[in-house]
Amino acid sequence: MKELSQVNTDLKNLIIGIITEGNECDDNKDFKAAINKYEEAYDILPEPKFEWKMLSTWLAGSYFNAYFSLGKFSEAKHWAGIELKYRSSNIDVGPFMDIGMASYELGELDEAYENFNAAYLYGKERPFKEYPKKYLKFYLEKKI
Numbered sequence: 001m002k003e004l005s006q007v008n009t010d011l012k013n014l015i016i017g018i019i020t021e022g023n024e025c026d027d028n029k030d031f032k033a034a035i036n037k038y039e040e041a042y043d044i045l046p047e048p049k050f051e052w053k054m055l056s057t058w059l060a061g062s063y064f065n066a067y068f069s070l071g072k073f074s075e076a077k078h079w080a081g082i083e084l085k086y087r088s089s090n091i092d093v094g095p096f097m098d099i100g101m102a103s104y105e106l107g108e109l110d111e112a113y114e115n116f117n118a119a120y121l122y123g124k125e126r127p128f129k130e131y132p133k134k135y136l137k138f139y140l141e142k143k144i
Contacts, residue, residue, distance in 0.1 A: 004053075019055075022038045050086045060080075077103060080095055100135065116128075117139070
């Protein structure tokens with residue numbers, strides 16, 4: 001992973017500002033406006049898009065949240081896959097939870113279980129605490 005601030009600090013700050021604006025839209029439940037902001041940030045993120053430390057996974061996670069909130073689970077799953085591929089730490093189980101939730105909502109229950117299991121193996125029930133209880137319930141029932 002590369003650090004954009006070492007190449008272009010002004011561009012990094014601009015992208016951070018745009019993603020932050022998108023996250024504010026997301027917080028206000030204006031998910032379409034959030035996605036528009038993420039697209040604006042994505043468009044100016046230099047190639048290769050997903051090799052920029054912090055920015056790549058933050059942007060992918062932001063896209064995931066907005067698409068998931070809109071019920072566009074296929075798009076959400078796509079971005080969660082990018083989160084997972086480019087995560088900066090092996091202890092970050094958030095992308096497994098995101099893929100698991102999107103897969104669950106898509107009815108892809110085996111894939112949901114596999115991803116929830118990856119999160120569970122690392123942190124037991126702790127990774128599930130921030131998410132709706134139905135996901136942990138599903139995981140524990142299928143685990144038996």
